Amino acid sequence: MTSITNHLPTAELQALDAAHHMHPFTTNDELSEKGARVITRAKGVYLYDSDGHEIIDAMAGLWCVNVGYGREELVNVASRQMMELPYYNTFFNTTHTPAIALAAELAKLAPEGMNQVFFAGSGSEANDTNIRMVRTYWAEKGHPQKKHIISRKNAYHGSSLGSGSLGGMSYMHAQGGMPIPDIHHINQPDWWSEGGDHTPEDFGLARAQELEAKILELGAENVAAFIGEPVQGAGGVIVAPDTYWPEIQRICDKYEILLIADEVICGFGRTGNWFGSTTVGIRPHIMTIAKGLSSGYVPIGGSIVCDEVAEVINAVEFNHGYTYSGHPVCAAVALENLRILQETDILHHVNHVAGPALKAGLEKLAEHPLVGGLNICGMMASLPLTPDKASRAKFAMEPGTVGFMCRERCFANNLVMRHVGDRMIISPPLVITPEEIDIFLERAQKALDETYAALEEGDMLRAAS
Numbered sequence: 001m002t003s004i005t006n007h008l009p010t011a012e013l014q015a016l017d018a019a020h021h022m023h024p025f026t027t028n029d030e031l032s033e034k035g036a037r038v039i040t041r042a043k044g045v046y047l048y049d050s051d052g053h054e055i056i057d058a059m060a061g062l063w064c065v066n067v068g069y070g071r072e073e074l075v076n077v078a079s080r081q082m083m084e085l086p087y088y089n090t091f092f093n094t095t096h097t098p099a100i101a102l103a104a105e106l107a108k109l110a111p112e113g114m115n116q117v118f119f120a121g122s123g124s125e126a127n128d129t130n131i132r133m134v135r136t137y138w139a140e141k142g143h144p145q146k147k148h149i150i151s152r153k154n155a156y157h158g159s160s161l162g163s164g165s166l167g168g169m170s171y172m173h174a175q176g177g178m179p180i181p182d183i184h185h186i187n188q189p190d191w192w193s194e195g196g197d198h199t200p201e202d203f204g205l206a207r208a209q210e211l212e213a214k215i216l217e218l219g220a221e222n223v224a225a226f227i228g229e230p231v232q233g234a235g236g237v238i239v240a241p242d243t244y245w246p247e248i249q250r251i252c253d254k255y256e257i258l259l260i261a262d263e264v265i266c267g268f269g270r271t272g273n274w275f276g277s278t279t280v281g282i283r284p285h286i287m288t289i290a291k292g293l294s295s296g297y298v299p300i301g302g303s304i305v306c307d308e309v310a311e312v313i314n315a316v317e318f319n320h321g322y323t324y325s326g327h328p329v330c331a332a333v334a335l336e337n338l339r340i341l342q343e344t345d346i347l348h349h350v351n352h353v354a355g356p357a358l359k360a361g362l363e364k365l366a367e368h369p370l371v372g373g374l375n376i377c378g379m380m381a382s383l384p385l386t387p388d389k390a391s392r393a394k395f396a397m398e399p400g401t402v403g404f405m406c407r408e409r410c411f412a413n414n415l416v417m418r419h420v421g422d423r424m425i426i427s428p429p430l431v432i433t434p435e436e437i438d439i440f441l442e443r444a445q446k447a448l449d450e451t452y453a454a455l456e457e458g459d460m461l462r463a464a465s
C-alpha cells in the first residue's frame with residue numbers, strides 16, 4: 001500500500017495526483033501540466049501549502065468554513081461520536097441522539113412554521129430530495145400533473161443529475177443529458193450584467209415577473225415549485241434588486257406554487273441572519289442546507305420543511321433516503337458547529353464587526369479602475385471587472401480571461417479569491433477579524449494593480465463591441 005504524507009516533495013505529490021486523481025470542474029490534462037497546488041493544513045482564515053506559503057482564504061474553502069479552520073471543539077466531538085456510535089441508519093424505525101438533536105436545533109433556528117428536517121449528505125442530494133418531495137406533495141394532494149419546477153439561468157443548485165438540472169449553468173447542461181424533463185429556467189436578476197439602461201428597481205421587477213409569465217405559459221395547475229438562492233453564489237454573488245423577492249413571493253402566493261429557498265451558501269450567518277430568506281424577506285416552504293451547516297468539516301446537507309408540506313409527506317411512505325441521511329458523526333459535528341456560531345454571537349460579528357469592515361474596504365477597492373461595481377450581502381461579495389466603469393462594459397476577450405488572470409495574481413500574492421467569469425468572488429470565514437480583512441484587502445489591491453498593469457501592457461483594456 002502507498003502511504004502518502006505531507007512530507008513527500010511537492011512535485012512527487014503532484015505527479016501522483018496527476019496520475020490518479022480526476023478533479024471536479026477541471027480540465028485534468030491542463031492541470032497535470034502545471035501541477036495542482038497541494039494544501040497541507042489550515043488554521044483560522046489561513047491555508048498552508050506544501051511549499052510553506054501562508055495563504056489567506058477569502059473563499060472559506062468553497063463558501064463553507066464559516067467558523068474558520070482548526071476548531072478543536074469540532075474535532076473532539078467527531079472523535080467522541082465515532083467512539084460512541086460511528087454509524088447507524090435512520091431507515092428502519094430507528095433513530096439516534098445526534099440526528100434528533102440536530103433536527104430539533106434546526107427547527108429552533110428556522111423561521112416559524114418550519115419544524116421538520118430531511119437529512120442528506122450534501123446540497124446536491126438535498127435538492128434531489130426537494131424535487132421528489134414537492135412532486136410527491138402535489139401528487140398526494142390529488143394534483144399529480146403539478147410537477148414542473150421553475151428555476152433560473154445561472155443558478156447553482158448542485159451537480160447531480162437532478163440538482164444540476166435545477167441549476168441553470170448552460171455549460172453543465174451541455175454534458176450528460178441535462179436538464180431532466182419538466183425543469184424550466186427564467187432569467188436571473190443580475191442587474192450589473194444584464195440590466196442595461198434600466199434602473200435596478202425596474203429591472204428586478206421585470207425579472208421577477210418572468211416567473212408569472214412562465215407559470216401562465218405552463219399553466220399554474222402544472223407548476224409544483226420555484227427554486228432560488230436568496231443571493232446567487234456560484235453564479236457570481238448576484239444580489240437581486242430590492243424589488244425582486246417581494247414580487248417572487250407575491251407570484252408564488254397567488255398561483256399556489258411552493259417556494260424552495262436554496263440556503264446552501266446563504267444559511268448559517270453568511271447574510272447576517274440565520275437564513276438568507278430572512279434577509280430578503282421571503283417565506284419558503286423548503287430550505288436547502290449544507291456547506292456552513294457543518295462549516296465544511298464533515299459532509300452533511302438537508303431540507304428544512306414547513307409544517308404544511310411535512311404533514312402531507314409524513315402521512316405516506318416517502319420512498320427516498322440516503323445511507324448517510326443524518327449520519328451520527330456529521331450530525332454531531334454540525335450541532336457543535338451551530339453551538340459555536342451561537343456562542344460566539346456570529347450574527348453580531350457579521351452585522352456589526354466583520355460585515356461593515358468588509359463592506360467599507362470593498363467599497364474602496366471598487367474605486368479601482370478595473371472594478372465596475374460591488375455586489376455585497378453580509379459576508380458574500382463580488383467585484384465585477386470591466387474595461388469601462390461608466391458603461392459596465394465587458395472585455396473584448398473571451399469572458400473569464402481577465403478574471404482568471406486576476407485569480408492567478410491573487411494566488412501569487414498568497415490570497416484565494418475565486419473568479420466567476422470576470423467577477424472576483426469574496427466569501428471569507430465568518431469569524432474573520434477586521435485586522436485579517438485589512439490583510440485580505442491589501443493583497444487584493446495588489447492583485448488588481450498587477451492585473452491592470454498586465455492588461456495595459458498587453459493592450460487588453462478594450463471593451464467588447
Ligand SMILES: *Cc1c(COP(=O)(O)O)cnc(C)c1O
Pocket residue numbers: 121122123124125127156157158159229233234262263264265290291301
Ligand atoms: C454548493 C451548492 C450546492 C451543492 O452542494 P454540494 O454539497 O456541493 O452538493 C447547492 N446549492 C447551492 C446554492 C450551492 O452553493
